[in-house]
Amino acid sequence: MRLTTWNVNSVKARLPRLLDWLAEVRPDVVCLQETKCPTEAFPVGEVGVLGYAVAAHGDGRWNGVALLSRVGLDDVTRGFPGEPGFAEDGVPRPEARAIGATCGGLRVWSVYAPNGRAVDSPHYAYKLDWFAALRDALASEIAAGPLVVCGDYNVAPTDADVWDPALFVGSTHVTPAERQALADLRDLGLLDVVPTPMKGPHPYTYWDYRAGMFHKNMGMRIDLVYAAADVAARVRSAYVDREARKGKAPSDHAPIVIDLEP
DNA sequence: ATGCCCATAAAATATGGA
Numbered sequence: 001m002r003l004t005t006w007n008v009n010s011v012k013a014r015l016p017r018l019l020d021w022l023a024e025v026r027p028d029v030v031c032l033q034e035t036k037c038p039t040e041a042f043p044v045g046e047v048g049v050l051g052y053a054v055a056a057h058g059d060g061r062w063n064g065v066a067l068l069s070r071v072g073l074d075d076v077t078r079g080f081p082g083e084p085g086f087a088e089d090g091v092p093r094p095e096a097r098a099i100g101a102t103c104g105g106l107r108v109w110s111v112y113a114p115n116g117r118a119v120d121s122p123h124y125a126y127k128l129d130w131f132a133a134l135r136d137a138l139a140s141e142i143a144a145g146p147l148v149v150c151g152d153y154n155v156a157p158t159d160a161d162v163w164d165p166a167l168f169v170g171s172t173h174v175t176p177a178e179r180q181a182l183a184d185l186r187d188l189g190l191l192d193v194v195p196t197p198m199k200g201p202h203p204y205t206y207w208d209y210r211a212g213m214f215h216k217n218m219g220m221r222i223d224l225v226y227a228a229a230d231v232a233a234r235v236r237s238a239y240v241d242r243e244a245r246k247g248k249a250p251s252d253h254a255p256i257v258i259d260l261e262p
Numbered sequence: 263a264t265g266c267c268c269a270t271a272a273a274a275t276a277t278g279g280a
Contacts, residue, residue, distance in 0.1 A: 009279085010269055034279085036269070061270050062278070115279060154280070173280060199264095208280070212266035220280075246264050252279080 001071065001104055001262065005031040005150035006244070006255035007112070007206075007223060011066070012037055014251055015046060021244055022050050025257060028071045029103045031110030031150040035064035039096075042066060059096040065112050065151070071104035080137035084129045086114070088122055097130070100141070106231065106260075107141060111151035116172035124172060127154070131181035135188065142188050147228040149190065152206075152253065154222055155182055157192065160202070161221035173222065182224075190226040195238040195256045203240050206253045214245055223253055234261040 004027040008014040011032065022030070035042065035058055042056035053073040058064035067073065077100040085092035100109040111134065114127040141147050155178040159165035168174045186192065197203040204219030213219065225238065238258040245254040 013269060034269095117278085117280085156280095168280095171280080206280075209267035212264090215264050215266070217264095222280080242264085249268090252268075 001029065001106070001260045002027045003029045003031075003106075003108070003148065003150070003258045003260060004255050005033070005110065005223060005225060007033040007152040007251060007253035009034050009036070009251040009253065011035040011043065011064075012041075013249070015043055017244070017249065017251075019046060019050065021255070022047065022052070022068075025241070025255075027257065028069065029106070029108055030068040031108065032066040032068070033064075033110060033112035033152045035066050036061060037064055055099055055101050057096045057099040059094070063096045063112060065096060065099045065110045067099055067101050067103070067108060067110050069101065069103040072102070074102045076101045080134065082133040082136055084126065084133055086123065086126050098134070105146065107145055107147045109141075109147075109149040109151070111149060111153070113152060113154040115154050116178070119170065119172060119175060127172070128177055128181060131178075131185070135181075135184050138185065138188055138190075142190070142228055146231050147190075148231050149185075149226045150256070151224070152222060153182065153224045155179060156220050156222055157182055157224070161204075163202070163204070163218040163220065173220070185226055189228055191229060191232040193225040193227050193232055193235055193238050193258060195225070195240045195258070197240050198242045205240055205256060207245065209252050223256055225256055225258055231260065235259070236261055
């Protein structure tokens with residue numbers, strides 16, 4: 001089974017590249033993040049032509065996640081129990097940041113963690129709350145069967161996952177609390193499936209659009225595949241498809257491609 | 263080579279991304 005995850009930064013803007021990539025890579029299951037489109041506006045027909053069933057979860061101009069599968073797409077769950085909303089003005093508003101489904105016997109989640117914006121921002125507290133609720137929700141999921149949780153976690157697990165750790169001191173994505181949130185997820189029994197970079201020593205998955213960051217390989221590893229032990233044991237290969245970050249109108253994230261033993 | 267911000271909603275800028 002070929003499983004992939006990709007923050008596409010708008011499925012509408014990325015559709016031509018997404019369709020070309022699907023035809024070339026032929027994944028069985030695709031986790032998408034930052035689709036930036038309402039659930040009903042997802043281009044179901046376009047990806048359907050390539051043989052994919054679609055489960056989308058969107059809330060308008062921001063966020064949005066989806067799952068594509070050509071090996072079955074059952075028991076779709078939009079959001080998770082206890083998932084907090086962002087309560088900027090005291091009114092919690094739910095956001096589309098997680099969708100789960102069972103694909104070919106594997107329970108798959110596509111997640112898009114809150115950015116956090118700044119350590120003193122309410123968005124940062126929301127980010128930590130969201131991770132804590134995700135951990136609680138996944139505790140029962142991991143007990144139920146083979147589980148993999150893919151997506152944009154918006155946290156670099158270690159200093160080696162950032163091109164210049166000194167620049168990030170005091171910023172989100174690298175704080176001890178955020179890294180502890182990842183450790184708490186791993187403590188459920190999830191393993192970090194670290195992909196092979198196609199170039200250089202760092203399996204970065206994100207490079208800012210500005211200042212030629214991709215071309216200088218000044219990136220971050222913030223897209224992660226967290227797999228239960230039985231799933232991690234089936235990993236034949238995993239790599240960052242940095243080819244998808246090149247050329248005209250790319251996303252600022254590259255996909256991760258994981259091949260699992262049957 | 264990989265090539266130097268982008269997407270969205272909205273109508274010139276404002277916001278979010280990380």
